[in-house]
Amino acid sequence: MQQPARSAADNHDVIEVRGARENNLTGVSVDIPKRRLTVFTGVSGSGKSSLVFGTIAAESRRLINETYSAFLQSFMPNLSRPDVDSLRNLTPAIVVDQERMGANSRSTVGTATDAYAMLRIVFSRLGTPHVGGAGAFSFNLAEGMCPACEGLGRVSDLDVHAMVDVERSLNDGAILVPNFAVDTWYWQTIVGSGLFDPDLKLQDFTPQQWQDFLHKPATKIKVGSNNLTYEGLAVKVRRLYLAKDRESMQPHIRAFVDRAVTFTTCADCNGARLNAAALSSRIAGRNIADCSAMQISDLAEFVRGIDDPSVAPLVANLRETLESLVEIGLGYLSLDRESATLSGGEAQRVKMVRHLGSSLSDITYVFDEPTVGLHPHDIARMNGLLLRLRDKGNTVLVVEHKPETIAIADYVVDLGP
Ligand SMILES: [Zn+2]
Missing domain, CATH: 1.20.1580.10 (ABC transporter ATPase  like domain)
Structure with a gap:
């Protein structure tokens, strides 16, 4: 193949930052070479994070978000333009952090x-x-x-004795589930169903009543002139509390679920x-x-x-x-290991492998102290990954002060106080 002639499109080899004033930056101007590994150093408060995350990554994210429909944008954070005179030649930025991965049990x-x-x-x-x-x-x-x-x-089992006190009646507060106290709406739908004597201790229910109380599937019941939907307590608890991710629950609900639910294979x-x-x-x-x-x-x-x-x-x-x-x-992990159970450091490396395997190129990858918490031999491995990301044709920006990482940088931007 013939070498293509140099074109105007080739004149974009550096990310140009002019007059960055986000947070504590004082009009910083810098050229950051693309497809190289640049490490940003400086004492705390020097503004290195404001430059890398608050300016470069933030503006890239904002410009990409603007390409989505207004409907989709309404689900995204409302980003304002960073305080900077001009930014040129940005590429799509991906921040790879040590944030734990979401508590979705379908992610491994x-x-x-x-x-x-x-x-x-x-x-x-x-x-x-x-x-x-x-x-x-x-x-x-x-x-x-x-x-x-x-x-x-895995399947979940509910411990009945964590949900009810069988020695009490409904009127006497037999239901121990959060949001089912006497006179609450959920309590009223159970008592209002007319299926049970609210003054009878639960232990005196007939087998049929006990079955209906816990397990009756959602059923329309006419009470006076009103229709209400009745469903058994266990059915309702599963629907209300077990279908949700544990991490997204309110603390008192989570405490109840931890008490009442056992997971078995x-x-x-x-x-x-x-x-x-x-x-x-x-x-x-x-x-x-x-x-x-x-x-x-x-x-x-x-x-x-x-x-x-x-x-x-x-x-x-x-x-x-x-x-x-x-x-x-x-190598000690398995593919079936749930992502949510990984430590922050493990999660970051798993995300990096995902990006290393990606067919995307010309991405700006942004890291915040990627070696925090790593053993010395793992720091060397992390550095190897950073270099591989670069060698796939990406721009790698790292906020880091460890000498081991500064040593592998193509460029170092040192921000003064
Ligand atoms: Zn199964």
């Missing part, structure tokens, strides 16, 4: 790094018996999930989250749940043994992702 190391998505395709092509496309191996899709636990791998799938068909399909004796439960370092070894030209590029990508995880010291 495998789904968060995309390794599980690749593994699903491998099983859909090579697994025997053949049970369907990649969706047949997804615990987040109806076609793959275990019907008993809906792909969660789903007996149908044994915690594997998948239906019987998906679990029957094997490669070299292992099903996809076995693979997900293996240590990632062992799984990388197993995947290395898959030698089939029809999936060679896919297997190569999968292997690269798994080996990246091993390289940065996360």
Whole structure:
């Protein structure tokens, strides 16, 4: 191929910041080379975070958000333009922080790094018996999930004695669930149903009353001239409190749930989250749940043994992702590990592997002290990842004061006090 002639489009090799005054910055002007690793240093209060996060990343985010419809924008934070005279040649910015990953039990190391998505395709092509496309191996899709636990791998049991005091009557406050105290709306729907004598102790209910009290599915009941919907207490508690993520609950609700709910491994799938068909399909004796439960370092070894030209590029990508995880010291994790249970440092490295495996290029990746809390040998690994992100054609900006990271920088921007 002939070398293309130099074009005007090539004249954008630096991010130009002119007159940045966000927070404590005093009119900072700086050129930051693209596709290089730049470390920002300076004492606390020097404004390095205001420059990197408050100006460069913030403006990139704002400009991208503006491209979404007004409807979608209404769900996003309202960002104002940072205080800066001019900013030129920004690229889309992604902040990779040590924030723990959300408490969604459907997110695992495998789904968060995309390794599980690749593994699903491998099983859909090579697994025997053949049970369907990649969706047949997804615990987040109806076609793959275990019907008993809906792909969660565990089922919840409610402890009746944490919900009610059977030695009391409804009028006497037998229900111990938050928001079900005497005279509350929920209490009124139960008493108003007319199904129970509100002065009878719960322990004196007939078996039918007890069944209705706890387990009756939602039913319309006519009370006087009103229709109300009655549902059993256990049914209602499941709907109101168990369908939610634990982290998003109010503290007193969470305390109740912790008291009243026990999670046990789903007996149908044994915690594997998948239906019987998906679990029957094997490669070299292992099903996809076995693979997900293996240590990632062992799984990388197993995947290395898959030698089939029809999936060679896919297997190569999968292997690269798994080996990246091993390289940065996360080989002890498994793909089925829930993301929410990772520490901040583990979460940050998992996110980095996701970005390393991404086909996106010319992104500005922004890090805030990525080596905080890392052991010295992990700092070297983290530095290796930063360099790999750069070498994929990205701009890497790091706020950091550790000499080990400053040593690998292409450029250092030192902000005075
Ligand atoms: Zn199950």
